[in-house]
Amino acid sequence: MMILSIETSCDDTSLAIIRTRGKNRVYFDILSNIISSQIKIHKKWGGVYPVLAMRAHQKNLIPILKKVMKIANCTLRQTQGDTSATLSIECQNKKINTINKILEKEPELLNSFLKFVPKIKKPKIDVISVTEGPGLEPCLWTGINLAKALSFFWKIPLVPVNHVRGHIFANFIEEKINLKTNSDFFPALALVVSGGHTQLILMNDTEDYKILGETRDDAAVECLDNVARILGLEYPGGPIIEKKAEEWKIANDTLRQAQGDTERSRSVELQIDLPRPMINSKNYDFSFSGLKTAVLYDFKIRSSKIKKDKNYIRQLCFETQQAIFDVLIKKTIKAAKDFRVKSVLLGGGVASNQELRKQIKKAVENSLPKTKLLIPEPVYCTDNAVMTAIQGYFNFSEKKSKHWKNLKARANLRTD
Ligand code: KG4
Ligand code: ZN
Numbered sequence: 189m190m191i192l193s194i195e196t197s198c199d200d201t202s203l204a205i206i207r208t209r210g211k212n213r214v215y216f217d218i219l220s221n222i223i224s225s226q227i228k229i230h231k232k233w234g235g236v237y238p239v240l241a242m243r244a245h246q247k248n249l250i251p252i253l254k255k256v257m258k259i260a261n262c263t264l265r266q267t268q269g270d271t272s273a274t275l276s277i278e279c280q281n282k283k284i285n286t287i288n289k290i291l292e293k294e295p296e297l298l299n300s301f302l303k304f305v306p307k308i309k310k311p312k313i314d315v316i317s318v319t320e321g322p323g324l325e326p327c328l329w330t331g332i333n334l335a336k337a338l339s340f341f342w343k344i345p346l347v348p349v350n351h352v353r354g355h356i357f358a359n360f361i362e363e364k365i366n367l368k369t370n371s372d373f374f375p376a377l378a379l380v381v382s383g384g385h386t387q388l389i390l391m392n393d394t395e396d397y398k399i400l401g402e403t404r405d406d407a408a409v410e411c412l413d414n415v416a417r418i419l420g421l422e423y424p425g426g427p428i429i430e431k432k433a434e435e436w437k438i439a440n441d442t443l444r445q446a447q448g449d450t451e452r453s454r455s456v457e458l459q460i461d462l463p464r465p466m467i468n469s470k471n472y473d474f475s476f477s478g479l480k481t482a483v484l485y486d487f488k489i490r491s492s493k494i495k496k497d498k499n500y501i502r503q504l505c506f507e508t509q510q511a512i513f514d515v516l517i518k519k520t521i522k523a524a525k526d527f528r529v530k531s532v533l534l535g536g537g538v539a540s541n542q543e544l545r546k547q548i549k550k551a552v553e554n555s556l557p558k559t560k561l562l563i564p565e566p567v568y569c570t571d572n573a574v575m576t577a578i579q580g581y582f583n584f585s586e587k588k589s590k591h592w593k594n595l596k597a598r599a600n601l602r603t604d
Contacts, residue, residue: 192313193577196331197323197351199226199236201248204573205260220259221574222252234423242326250300262311290337310342317580320348321598328597336592345589349579352603355380355535358564358575377529379520382536383409388472397604401472408512411476415483415508429505436502462511472523517551531560540566
């Protein structure tokens with residue numbers, strides 16, 4: 189089966205084409221996968237600006253569609269003698285009218301669609317999968333409208349995908365297993381730490397989800413973004429804070445080695461005590477807004493000389509990151525033990541952080557040696573259409589496809 193997938197829930201425009209093989213054991217071949225990041229556009233605003241993100245999706249979608257189809261080798265031009273081309277002269281006007289309606293709110297997308305899609309033969313795609321939510325509504329609509337237009341034009345079934353579940357399914361890109369019958373996998377616990385979500389989810393199978401806990405205020409990523417802003421670092425906060433935290437480890441180790449591990453060398457470290465909010469609470473919820481406030485307070489009380497010291501900024505990044513990871517890891521291990529899960533699955537942009545990957549691996553090995561830990565490759569932790577295709581495959585198998593007329597954006601779609 190060939191699946192074309194579209195992901196535009198936030199600020200990455202991504203399309204992919206995958207091929208599935210096998211029946212009992214499913215293998216996924218990634219034929220093409222393109223992710224166009226909009227970080228440059230949003231950097232100056234310090235966050236994602238939905239209207240700008242939507243416009244960038246409208247501009248990017250058809251050029252990326254062209255590329256993924258070319259790479260996957262499924263673009264064939266219509267020729268004059270084609271029966272399909274001759275037939276299409278009569279029915280295409282009608283078809284084009286419907287396309288005009290589907291894409292009436294996306295003039296740039298409509299224009300580029302009409303210049304490309306009617307000129308090529310219907311590709312050998314069996315299913316189109318698209319993110320329906322959660323996400324930024326105008327962004328979701330752009331991807332959905334393209335998916336509707338393609339589904340209508342090529343008469344290909346359309347299947348909607350839940351974006352947070354997609355982050356979990358990124359773990360199955362490499363797992364060549366039959367998830368439906370695999371009893372060593374479920375129950376599974378998923379920790380999704382993405383731009384808008386910090387959730388612990390219990391999965392009894394690929395269809396049964398229960399949110400055990402989530403953030404009560406800011407998502408972990410919002411905390412990282414806010415701390416970066418306080419410290420005068422660039423957006424997005426996660427990657428730059430990871431870099432500064434790593435620099436702190438190196439700088440501190442070097443100083444200690446040079447001076448011997450004495451009290452004097454430790455004086456390069458400042459006393460920074462950040463809270464680990466809700467770390468000992470009995471539930472599985474999170475809260476990160478107090479952490480951001482604690483960082484702000486620490487920053488405010490420092491002298492202007494210290495604020496300019498790059499080692500202070502590095503140390504604060506290190507401490508912030510560690511405070512977040514301590515809470516995420518402790519709660520994940522607690523939930524995994526309480527629910528006796530057979531596997532722990534990570535997902536979302538923060539799961540691409542090398543330090544989190546290392547620390548969670550160690551924690552699972554130490555506390556839950558019989559539990560499997562899956563973490564997607566970093567490129568599949570942040571938003572990408574491959575995970576949308578994998579989830580699309582399972583949804584299609586569960587007969588969850590929808591007629592294009594019935595698909596709409598669901599900005600607040602829940603995971604369970
Ligand atoms: O899951 P994702 O790609 O998008 C949403 O679904 O929202 O997550 C994006 C977020 C970014 O805001 C970024 O700050 C964070 O993931 N992120 C990281 C790292 N790479 C991306 N956070 C911490 N460390 C990283 N290396
Ligand atoms: Zn995401």
